Amino acid sequence: MGKLEGKTAIVTGSGRGIGRSIAVKLASEGANVVVNDLDADPAQAVVDEIVAAGGRAAMCAGNVTAPDFGERFVATATSEFGGLDIVINNAGYTWDTVIQKMGDDQWDAILDVHLKAPFQILRAAQPVISAAAKAEKAQGVRRNRKVVNISSIAGLYGNPGQANYSAAKAGLVGLTRTLAKEWGRYNVNVNAVAFGFIETRLTEVAADGGATIDIEGREIRVGINPQLLAAMNATIPLGRPGTPDEAAGSVVMFTYPESDYVSGQILVTGGGYEG
Ligand SMILES: NC(=O)c1ccc[n+]([C@@H]2O[C@H](COP(=O)([O-])OP(=O)(O)OC[C@H]3O[C@@H](n4cnc5c(N)ncnc54)[C@H](O)[C@@H]3O)[C@@H](O)[C@H]2O)c1
Numbered sequence: 001m002g003k004l005e006g007k008t009a010i011v012t013g014s015g016r017g018i019g020r021s022i023a024v025k026l027a028s029e030g031a032n033v034v035v036n037d038l039d040a041d042p043a044q045a046v047v048d049e050i051v052a053a054g055g056r057a058a059m060c061a062g063n064v065t066a067p068d069f070g071e072r073f074v075a076t077a078t079s080e081f082g083g084l085d086i087v088i089n090n091a092g093y094t095w096d097t098v099i100q101k102m103g104d105d106q107w108d109a110i111l112d113v114h115l116k117a118p119f120q121i122l123r124a125a126q127p128v129i130s131a132a133a134k135a136e137k138a139q140g141v142r143r144n145r146k147v148v149n150i151s152s153i154a155g156l157y158g159n160p161g162q163a164n165y166s167a168a169k170a171g172l173v174g175l176t177r178t179l180a181k182e183w184g185r186y187n188v189n190v191n192a193v194a195f196g197f198i199e200t201r202l203t204e205v206a207a208d209g210g211a212t213i214d215i216e217g218r219e220i221r222v223g224i225n226p227q228l229l230a231a232m233n234a235t236i237p238l239g240r241p242g243t244p245d246e247a248a249g250s251v252v253m254f255t256y257p258e259s260d261y262v263s264g265q266i267l268v269t270g271g272g273y274e275g
Contacts, residue, residue: 002030003256008081010034010073012064012121013091015042017200018150021248022088026255027055032081036060036073036091038215056081063216064091064117065109070124077128084128085143086255089118089172090150093213094202095220096161107164109215114168118149119175133186144187146255149176151194153268157275169194173266180264189263191254196270197232197241205229237272 004026014023015037027033027050035050037043040061050057060076062069077084092114095106129145136143154162155169173192180190197203204211204223211223224232233239250269253259268274 002028004086005030007085007255008032008034008077008083009086009088009255010036010060010077010084010121011088011090012036012073012117013038014088015039015046017202018195018198018244018247018251019088019090020046021244022090022251023057024050024053025245025248025252026086026088027057028053029252029256030055031086031255032056032058032077034058034060034073034076034080036062036064038063038091064121065112067120069117070120070122073121074124074128083132084125085145087121087125087147088150088251089121089148090251091117092150093215093220094162094165094222096165098161099163102163110164111168111171114165115171115175118172122147122175122179129183129186129188133188136187142187144189144257144260146259147176147179147183147188147190148251148254149190149192150251151176151192151266153194153196153270153273153275156194156266156268176266177264184263189254189259191259191263192266193247193251193254194266194268194270195242195247196268196273196275197236198244198247198269199241200244203241235273236270240271242269242271 009026009031011023013019014035023033035043035046043061047057047059058080149172151172152169154166158166176192212219
């Protein structure tokens with residue numbers, strides 16, 4: 001029997017990268033998983049992968065920044081699986097430039113996806129979580145629920161070219177610490193994981209000037225140049241970037257019963273790199 005049997009998890013941006021690994025790992029421990037991504041095809045592929053492995057998953061595709069997304073996401077968990085136990089705020093992308101070239105739209109887009117969307121999702125989850133906690137208390141039962149917000153070393157220490165992203169990821173740390181205090185009464189553990197350098201589409205080597213991603217019709221350049229990559233590897237004590245599975249492992253451990261007395265913490269998953 002898995003550690004998360006009977007629990008229901010919602011994971012944003014789980015069509016690829018770290019989010020996909022988180023969704024697959026949660027399902028392999030027995031959780032029901034609602035998979036979300038901006039891109040429906042990779043999200044459906046993750047649902048299919050989980051179901052083919054004998055797990056349970058449902059899809060809630062769409063942009064996490066849509067005003068009604070939080071309600072729709074939470075409703076998918078309750079209608080498909082009858083509850084909500086684990087919320088993972090992972091979706092996001094980078095849109096980098098130095099501050100003097102950064103437009104308001106660029107600032108707003110990154111704050112919206114990395115900070116406002118998690119706020120809206122958690123706000124939508126509150127009535128479900130508080131009602132469940134109240135019912136469990138009346139039955140004399142304590143059931144821990146878990147929130148893990150995905151931050152970044154950039155949010156803790158800053159990173160040139162990422163004023164928008166660093167500010168958003170720092171804001172997520174504040175949201176994490178505040179909700180740990182507000183939601184302790186519901187037996188919810190709220191923690192964050194700040195990644196260093198994990199090998200995904202977001203950080204793929206961009207020798208030819210960079211990969212682009214499509215955010216609702218807008219082509220946005222991501223990726224890092226090979227010189228920066230070599231320099232980064234030299235500063236990581238473990239000497240290499242992390243894999244999506246390694247990154248996911250450090251998130252999923254916060255959802256296990258072993259972490260039921262850990263809340264309001266920010267774990268740096270960076271191979272020893274501290275910024
Ligand atoms: N890769 C790293 O080194 C690194 C470092 C620090 C933090 N992070 C964070 O980890 C998280 C996952 O990133 P990743 O490296 O796996 O990137 P990724 O690009 O491989 O995966 C991110 C997924 O999120 C989805 N997504 C993006 N915007 C979305 C939106 N508005 N609505 C719904 N889905 C959306 C994308 O379609 C994609 O499938 C992000 O929050 C990122 O900021 C990554």
